[in-house]
Amino acid sequence: MRLPLNFNEGNLGFQIAPMIDVVFVIMLFFMVMAGAVKVENELNTRLPGTAETSSPADFVDEQIITISDSGEISLNDEPFDSARSKDLPQLKGTLMRLKQNADAAKTPAVVTIISDSQTKYGRTIDVLDALAVAKIDNVTFTVAEEE
Amino acid sequence: MIDVLLTILVFFMTITSAQVLKVDKTVQLPIAKDAQKKDNTRAEAILNVRWLLPAKKALFVFNDHPYQSAAEMVGALRIARVTGEKKITAGKNPTFRAVIRGDREVPAIYVSQAMNACAEAGITDISFSTVNKE
Numbered sequence: 001m002r003l004p005l006n007f008n009e010g011n012l013g014f015q016i017a018p019m020i021d022v023v024f025v026i027m028l029f030f031m032v033m034a035g036a037v038k039v040e041n042e043l044n045t046r047l048p049g050t051a052e053t054s055s056p057a058d059f060v061d062e063q064i065i066t067i068s069d070s071g072e073i074s075l076n077d078e079p080f081d082s083a084r085s086k087d088l089p090q091l092k093g094t095l096m097r098l099k100q101n102a103d104a105a106k107t108p109a110v111v112t113i114i115s116d117s118q119t120k121y122g123r124t125i126d127v128l129d130a131l132a133v134a135k136i137d138n139v140t141f142t143v144a145e146e147e
Numbered sequence: 148m149i150d151v152l153l154t155i156l157v158f159f160m161t162i163t164s165a166q167v168l169k170v171d172k173t174v175q176l177p178i179a180k181d182a183q184k185k186d187n188t189r190a191e192a193i194l195n196v197r198w199l200l201p202a203k204k205a206l207f208v209f210n211d212h213p214y215q216s217a218a219e220m221v222g223a224l225r226i227a228r229v230t231g232e233k234k235i236t237a238g239k240n241p242t243f244r245a246v247i248r249g250d251r252e253v254p255a256i257y258v259s260q261a262m263n264a265c266a267e268a269g270i271t272d273i274s275f276s277t278v279n280k281e
Contacts, residue, residue, distance in 0.1 A: 016149065019149070020148070020149060020152065023149070023152045023153065023156060024152070026156060027152065027155060027156045027159060030156065030159035030160050031159055033159075034159050034162050037162070038176075038278045038279065038280060039184070039185075039278065039279045040176070040185050040276055040277070040278060041179060041182035041183060041184055041185055041276070041277045041278065041279055042182055042183060042184075042185045042186070042246065042274040042275065042276055042277065043179060043182045043183075043274065043275045043277060044183075044272075044273070044274045044275075045273050045274070045275070046271055046272055046273070047262065047265070047266050047270075047271040047272075047273060067255075086178075115255040115259075116255065117254060117255060117256035117259075118254045118255075118256070119254065119255045120251065120252055120253070120254065120255070121177060121196075121249045121250065121251060121252070121253045121254070121255050121257075121258050122177040122178075122251030122252065123255075124255050124258070125177035125178075125179050125251070125275060125277055126177075126179075128179065128182075128275065129179035129180065129181050129182060129277070132179070132181045132182055132183070133181045141258075141259070141262070142259065143255050143256050143258075143259035
């Protein structure tokens with residue numbers, strides 16, 4: 001025998017269990033998305049300019065990092081790491097020692113990056129990242145003049 | 148329990164959407180694991196340096212306006228600096244800055260040209276945008 005359907009009698013009100021299920025699924029989605037999210041960071045530099053001083057300025061030792069078009073990195077003409085290395089462990093170690101020495105001597109650590117004009121910008125960022133690890137913030141970036 | 152769940156949900160929704168909106172898909176930013184977190188409170192001009200691979204040419208974009216060369220941006224950057232400096236109050240970082248969002252494949256010469264444009268516009272404080280992972 002077929003029973004008559006009465007929707008009004010079957011209304012159980014607001015159901016919390018399916019809502020929790022849905023909230024769980026949405027939360028899972030956003031949790032996974034939050035893990036994959038790319039965070040935009042920054043590496044800072046300041047362009048050289050003129051400064052008015054009333055007292056004589058001390059000249060500091062300037063370290064020069066050159067980047068070739070193939071990505072090879074040299075610090076004061078001495079090559080460091082391979083052209084494929086992104087982490088640059090040797091350069092990082094040397095820069096950290098330089099920073100320690102500069103701090104001990106109470107002089108600022110000044111670094112100039114001279115990049116080949118055709119070097120990929122990503123490689124320059126690798127070097128800037130190594131400088132950020134060594135906490136060297138007096139950094140100037142320039143591109144070598146094409147001959 | 149549902150209150151706690153909803154709170155966690157709102158938290159994850161906020162951090163996910165807030166970060167995704169800031170990433171411009173046309174520029175593949177270089178990776179720097181040790182870069183500091185971007186300070187979004189500062190007055191800044193954001194310059195995008197796109198790399199057009201088929202033409203092997205860079206395209207400079209400032210305020211959604213494309214420029215074929217960096218020198219063409221100087222006027223717009225100067226206006227942005229003057230406008231931005233008026234808004235700055237004596238805060239932690241009272242200088243106006245330029246943020247260069249360069250594609251990782253772009254040759255360094257184009258980033259240097261963008262820096263030169265900033266210098267000509269009177270902006271000396273420059274930041275390079277990076278991402279924390281691939």
